[in-house]
């Protein structure tokens with residue numbers, strides 16, 4: 430088995446149950462133009478920046494927006510999202526996340542965050558897990574949205590590790606693509622059918638330790 434010296438986590442839908450709040454806020458915004466945001470379309474939005482998500486949604490209704498309108502509707506969506514996460518606390522961390530982060534710390538595996546969200550630091554703080562992270566790369570720090578690997582390459586650089594010794598954990602198709610094209614191991618969190626190109630897909634961290642994940646990757650000759 431090869432050495433794994435770092436793990437980089439996506440935030441929304443991997444560490445914390447915020448994917449549902451992004452979905453609610455986008456679905457409500459889409460309804461303003463009588464566009465119905467389906468589960469399938471929403472899967473395509475996961476991991477995508479706020480502006481690119483808006484452009485994807487309005488394109489579904491053949492709508493074009495001016496730069497001012499884009500700015501306006503992004504602000505409206507974010508306002509609703511922020512009101513949905515305002516009362517968030519550690520109880521909305523996904524199962525076993527804290528245990529996994531503690532296991533990594535004990536084993537001296539470096540921990541980074543690679544999120545498209547500009548609200549990432551705020552959510553980490555709200556849920557009280559910011560102290561685990563040696564590197565935090567968010568939507569404020571990148572030029573290219575996932576599936577571009579920039580967010581993970583920046584994270585690996587900050588941690589001082591190579592992509593080939595790092596596992597990326599992602600719940601989005603775009604994020605898995607970003608991890609694979611950047612040379613990382615890619616572990617999908619969610620459903621196999623949504624995350625076909627991942628090296629391994631697990632439903633959640635519940636019942637999985639870091640050792641279990643490494644073992645599973647090794648059994649399928651990925652590591």
Ligand code: BG6
Nearest residue numbers: 441451475476479545546547548
């Ligand atoms: C990603 C989410 O993590 O961040 C997307 O998967 C979201 O759903 C994107 O749109 C941008 O988030 P924010 O908080 O900057 O609007």
Ligand code: MG
Nearest residue numbers: 439441442600
């Ligand atoms: Mg995500």
